[in-house]
Amino acid sequence: MTTAKNTQETEIIEIATDVLVIGGGYTGLKAARAIAENGFRVILADQEAADNLNRFSLLGIAAPMENQLKELKDAVAADERIEFLPDADIKEAAGVTGDFTIRLTSRGEKMEKKVGAVVVATDIVSAPLNHIYGLELSDKVLTLSDVEEKLTDAEFQNKLKSDQPAVAFLVGFAQEGNPLLMKRVLDSVLAVNEASSGGATSYVYINDIKVAGDNLERLYKEGRDKGAIYFKLSELPAIEQQGGSPVIGFHDPVVRSDIELDPDFVVVEEAMTANQINPELAEILRIDLGPMGFLQTDNVHRFPVSSNREGIYVVGSTRDIQDLSDAWTDVENTVIQLKRLLGDGTREIPKFRAVVDREKCVTCLTCYRCCPHGAIYWDDKAVISPVACQACGICASECPQEAIQVTGYADDEITEKIRTAVSEVKNGAPKIIAFCCENSSLEAGKTAALFQYQLPEGLRTIRVPCAGKVDIHYVLTALIEGADGVLVMACHPGNCKSETGTTFARWRIDNAYRMLEETGIDKNRLEFVTLASNMAPDFAKIAVEMESRIG
């Protein structure tokens, strides 16, 4: 068994400082430029074939913004620190944080790049939803993108002015809306009004008005003040399209009558969805694919741009439906993380964060598979990258050879702590050993004690870096040493800093229950609970309830 090393011992290692940015839309360009401005070389890989950076994600962009975008494009093109790879296809990302080897093709040509970090900046994708409304696109039935484009066209503007048409918008029935889609609709409503000098009328059929964005409530009011009419409906209105002219009808509960409209134009909402390349990138980069095809779960322990792997960042619409200023916020947050991670190309790191005993390791790769941070690779034995490792200890507890030890939490150290804790309780009070994740229940327990909540006299806490570090042996050792009760206190599912620690802990405790059952030990003596750091009263309640159950 590897015993504790000097936990203070550090070493200086060299890391690659080039950064790969994936995605040549606004966010990707912004990221490339901001990273280059901080002195890092950037490889900007775009899956589109265009080789002159002429593509932007222009969704919802007002015309004056286009100049800013052009400036950005020119700055990127002129920046010698940025290497632009068009028509790029990322094939493989080997290695770990600070030392990735990216294999890709650009215009069919194979290449290999050494980078220290990766930034994913894929664009949001827009798709028409007219089929859900049973509408065929025609010169009267337009997508939102169509109308945005037409509204900048002088001929269309004149037509609006002369015909003073009724324009119907259909929003939020084919999908759950969002503020970015809402902004596009609100802007289009105002643009219709302006282009027609107030002559055209917009009728917006909508489910929920999604105004949780900058200035949207004001735009909503401005549109209504200028004559736009909003019908807020909980169900899809009845739509008929005969010979190209749609008719929209619904029952208005407020005026208790059926309202039918025969608009001159119908503008149909568009789906704004995650880029379809995301799942593939997630697999290649070994980062989590979140809900709705966006990258990353919403884990509150991490900065929103940080992925489950150190050194891989997800920005802008890669991680959620976001507007350009949110994308800028993400880019700046990424730059700050990159500066800290890559610095001047050297890093001082703890020498023995987690150590593989190469004598014991049989290269079964259990650790490689279970590491939630993608921090493990192998030569002929498993190797843990000290830069990428977050010291959660999941690998150490899963290793069938017991070949991995985490500094400060080596098995013999924890066993010793359990023994000491059990033997400390002398006066006959029920002995309760609580294994506490340092990110949640350990904090809750400390606050509970300081706030003088009632706690069992015989309660002793054992700190673990993650519930995923709680080995089934720890639980059994505690019981064998004489603990009357054992608590394993993890984070809530979805809140584990290491994503899967709670799941691993729960599996092991389920196993432990089976063992207790076989040996005839009262199952009530073991409990698995989930807590957050701000749940001190709950911590106290759980501990007291266990005491009364076993006492």
Place this chain on the structure above:
Amino acid sequence: MESKQVMIMGGGIAGLTAARELAEFGVNVHLIEKTGFMGGYAIGYTCKATDECLQCGACAVEKTLKAVTETPNIKLHLSTTVDTVNLQNHKFSATLKKGPCYIDPEKCTDCGLCFTQAPEEGVVLRGYTKNNHPLYVITEEGIKKHRDFLASVCPEGAISVDAATESASLGVDAVVVATGFEPFDPNQKPTYRYADYPNVVSGLDMERIKREYGRLVRPSDKQDPEKVAFIQCVGSRDERLGHLWCSRVCCPYALRSAQSIKHKSPDMDITIFYMDIQNTGKNFPAFYQACKSDFRFIRSIPVDIFPEENDRMTLRIFDEAQGAPAMETFDLVVLSTGIMPNPDNQSISNLLGIELDTDGFFTHAEVLNQSITSQNGIFIAGTASGPKTIASSMAHAGQAAGEVLKYLGVTK
């Protein structure tokens, strides 16, 4: 190179995040907080988890505060306000008004004697977490009424009842404004009778109740309510009040709260009165769908509230389905109070020469860059510039820290 100094105004989640990020780069941070506790409003929010985390972000505040208290190059200034700021040769010189601080943080052991033995409530206030140090604050009222008790209660001699307001001066290279928001005062909507009925509570009141009792109870009798109503948009999206903004956090707040309440009390009947439900999280469609099967959603904002027997209340609404007015009685009404500009914003704007928008929040000087102000060296973070969730306040603060580092030329 001499270490740079940055003053951050506001010790809420935005200020804490900016402080932590800057300190990582060796910047010396002065974190100025006007109340006696770091953490802002968000440190008082309870966890909304059911069997799983609902990503409310409250624990992230706890975690960030812990990190800040453990960082040596962040100096915390509690019960402190910024009096004057002058800019000369790219250096800001500020005068601070501190205290009176009756408890000496060096001597206080957070033992709690002053709190537990206090002759009445309101003499000593307790913080929210072990990461608040000192964990206790003595109020002005407490000093006036119980001076002798306070002078003698502390075994460590950490309390000095004669403490006075002190001035201090500070020279810094940059300023971050992270002064946060003010929750809407429900008394401005008199028909909801917030001041009159004990069982009409604001979101913050509900947090206090949940912290104290570990679950949601009625303030009037401390019993579990059977029927609970959430009223959305209280103070937000209100043309009559001139509040033409969505507070962005109240829908997520209400839905998550309702989920966590229902998790603890599955029989509770919850109704949400709303105009439009706003999204939260990338998995919102699925979350909203689950909410729709667990709670009743009524698209109507109640007009007013009448008292009933047993401290119950009747809401008068317009029932869209029936096309007619309707009445319904509840045991507890939660007002989802919105995010308002901090009332100090005008004076801070005058102090620093940075502009407010028509709503009273701080504006950013560039369209897309939300943390730049019109003054070089002054940056903005969090809800001071408008409604934000905990996660977006943190992201905004990270951006502000990035801009500060750029401005100071700090690299690593």
